[in-house]
Amino acid sequence: MNTGLKKFICFLVLLLPIVYCMFHYLYLKPAILFAYNGHPDNFVNFLTENFYPRFTIEKERFDITFFLAKADQVLYRFSAIYYLVFLLIYLYNKGGKFKTKISNFFHTETTSKNIDILRVIYFSYFLYLIGQLCHDLIFMQPLMPFYKPVLWLRLFNIPFPEYFTILIIAGIWYSLTILILLNIRIVLCTSLSLFIFILVQCWEFSFEKLDHSYATITYAFMLLPFLFDEQKRNTALFNSWSLQLIRISIAMVYFLSSLEKIFIARLSWLKPETLKTYLSFHETQISKIIIQYDFLCILISAGSLLIQLSFILILFLPRWKWLWMAGGIAFHTGTLLIMNIGHPLNPWLLVYIFFIDWTKVYNFVSSKLKKLNFLSS
Amino acid sequence: MILNKKNSMVTIILAGLILPFILITDFFPFLRFGMFAEPIKKDIQTEQFIVYETKHNTKIIFNPEKIGINPNTFHYLCRNYYYRNEMQLFSDKIFSSTNGLVNEIEIKRIITHSSKQTIDTLKIGTYIRK
Numbered sequence: 001m002n003t004g005l006k007k008f009i010c011f012l013v014l015l016l017p018i019v020y021c022m023f024h025y026l027y028l029k030p031a032i033l034f035a036y037n038g039h040p041d042n043f044v045n046f047l048t049e050n051f052y053p054r055f056t057i058e059k060e061r062f063d064i065t066f067f068l069a070k071a072d073q074v075l076y077r078f079s080a081i082y083y084l085v086f087l088l089i090y091l092y093n094k095g096g097k098f099k100t101k102i103s104n105f106f107h108t109e110t111t112s113k114n115i116d117i118l119r120v121i122y123f124s125y126f127l128y129l130i131g132q133l134c135h136d137l138i139f140m141q142p143l144m145p146f147y148k149p150v151l152w153l154r155l156f157n158i159p160f161p162e163y164f165t166i167l168i169i170a171g172i173w174y175s176l177t178i179l180i181l182l183n184i185r186i187v188l189c190t191s192l193s194l195f196i197f198i199l200v201q202c203w204e205f206s207f208e209k210l211d212h213s214y215a216t217i218t219y220a221f222m223l224l225p226f227l228f229d230e231q232k233r234n235t236a237l238f239n240s241w242s243l244q245l246i247r248i249s250i251a252m253v254y255f256l257s258s259l260e261k262i263f264i265a266r267l268s269w270l271k272p273e274t275l276k277t278y279l280s281f282h283e284t285q286i287s288k289i290i291i292q293y294d295f296l297c298i299l300i301s302a303g304s305l306l307i308q309l310s311f312i313l314i315l316f317l318p319r320w321k322w323l324w325m326a327g328g329i330a331f332h333t334g335t336l337l338i339m340n341i342g343h344p345l346n347p348w349l350l351v352y353i354f355f356i357d358w359t360k361v362y363n364f365v366s367s368k369l370k371k372l373n374f375l376s377s
Numbered sequence: 378m379i380l381n382k383k384n385s386m387v388t389i390i391l392a393g394l395i396l397p398f399i400l401i402t403d404f405f406p407f408l409r410f411g412m413f414a415e416p417i418k419k420d421i422q423t424e425q426f427i428v429y430e431t432k433h434n435t436k437i438i439f440n441p442e443k444i445g446i447n448p449n450t451f452h453y454l455c456r457n458y459y460y461r462n463e464m465q466l467f468s469d470k471i472f473s474s475t476n477g478l479v480n481e482i483e484i485k486r487i488i489t490h491s492s493k494q495t496i497d498t499l500k501i502g503t504y505i506r507k
Contacts, residue, residue, distance in 0.1 A: 051400060051402045052402060056460065056461055057456070057457055057460040057461060060460040061460070070401060073401060074399065074400060074401060077398060077399045077401075078399050081395060081398075081399055106383075106387060139445060141445065142444045142445035142446055142474050143445075143446055143450070143474075144474075145470035145473045145474050146454055146470055150405055151405070152405070198406055201405075201406070202405070205405065207450065207454070208453070208454060208457055209450070209453060210403055210405065210408060212408055212410065212412060215408050215410070218406050219390070219393075219394075219406075222390070222406070223386065223390070226382065226386060241383045241386075241387070242383075242386070245386065245387060245390055248390075248391075249390055249394060252391075252394045253394070253410060256394065256395075256398050256410050257410035257411075257412075257414075259398070260398070260409070260410055260411040260414040261413075261414045263414075264411065264414045264415060264416065265414055265415065265416035266416075268416045268417075269414070269416060271417075273417055274416060274417045277417040278413055278417075281423075
């Protein structure tokens with residue numbers, strides 16, 4: 001392709017957000033207004049049915065500004081990320097230091113022992129979680145008339161499982177987990193186990209509500225077959241991209257959560273009224289005390305936002321990882337104690353194991369044990 | 378950039394994380410993390426749906442736990458069906474869940490102020506098992 005044509009295509013691609021901007025102001029906003037007043041056109045109907053099914057419910061609860069602001073947000077976010085990605089691709093293709101830095105960023109040095117320990121901790125937790133999830137499915141049986149399958153289940157026409165199907169699934173899932181723990185056919189068993197985990201979540205979320213409890217643990221799970229495959233193909237010490245990608249996805253989740261707050265509520269999120277209202281929805285003995293003090297409300301809101309916003313730095317300052325891990329533990333424990341949201345065995349905390357170098361922990365513990373053995377003998 | 382296993386997964390995971398953020402919606406298994414992000418308006422009102430079970434001219438509050446449904450889930454579903462104007466369908470589903478134990482229900486919507494003071498009570502309707 002000649003340079004002139006390349007430049008022209010680049011120019012056209014760069015113009016895309018401007019085209020979207022025109023589409024947004026000239027068509028989309030008026031169309032949303034019509035839809036809000038009960039006259040949606042085919043395109044808006046398609047959008048709301050497939051991407052925003054809650055529109056019919058939320059339009060009864062919020063005024064039009066809420067929806068227009070949401071549409072504006074999509075435009076701002078799309079444009080900002082579009083140009084950022086464009087810039088990154090441009091810098092990467094230019095080569096030099098930036099390309100090396102990016103390539104290095106997507107790798108982390110690890111050991112086969114580290115991955116073995118990670119596998120044992122992660123899948124031991126699943127021995128508990130499988131029981132919980134299957135127990136939940138059994139207890140959801142009375143909800144069956146309200147079953148509204150999520151997209152994946154609709155596509156494959158999968159019904160809600162009956163009692164005995166759940167027991168069979170639990171049996172298979174436990175067997176796979178034990179095989180993984182015993183290091184037998186781990187890539188295959190992890191892939192099958194991942195499939196069951198996603199399927200079970202699909203069933204749990206088919207009652208008109210999604211739950212974020214298993215978000216980070218699922219992202220990590222999606223990459224584990226690749227991590228075990230890498231482990232098989234490499235020596236005792238190697239550079240892993242999948243372990244680093246697990247870390248990136250966990251850190252990004254916190255970062256994106258904080259960006260949501262900043263983009264949607266801006267600084268008003270730090271006002272004491274915001275936390276007070278959320279606390280009143282999730283009343284506990286501690287929340288009743290906190291509600292009385294504006295200063296405490298601001299402190300907790302600012303602290304939470306700071307932890308989430310800065311969590312991404314764990315990728316760039318690995319020496320200080322304990323700081324963010326402690327912050328994350330404080331954040332999730334606080335949410336549990338103050339708002340009664342979450343669980344003491346929170347999956348969001350489990351995934352912090354991927355930031356720890358277990359070889360160092362193992363060496364430290366075994367050297368201590370050797371010393372103790374030496375002293376006792 | 379070479380398209381291999383690593384690059385494909387990096388692209389899928391990063392796109393899976395960023396797309397829900399851009400489009401403000403979930404693409405399960407990739408989710409949007411907007412929980413507790415909405416700003417709070419002053420004088421916030423909360424709504425509550427109460428389902429009464431009617432039997433021989435007496436009314437008792439229907440306890441969803443009796444049929445194994447979590448009260449929060451039940452309330453959430455009730456609100457969704459109400460705003461979709463599907464209360465008859467909602468009632469039919471309750472009747473089918475209770476296996477004939479409940480044959481008539483009355484549903485009320487109560488709006489309260491953050492100071493716990495009731496602002497409005499609306500009787501949505503009485504529904505009878507067909």
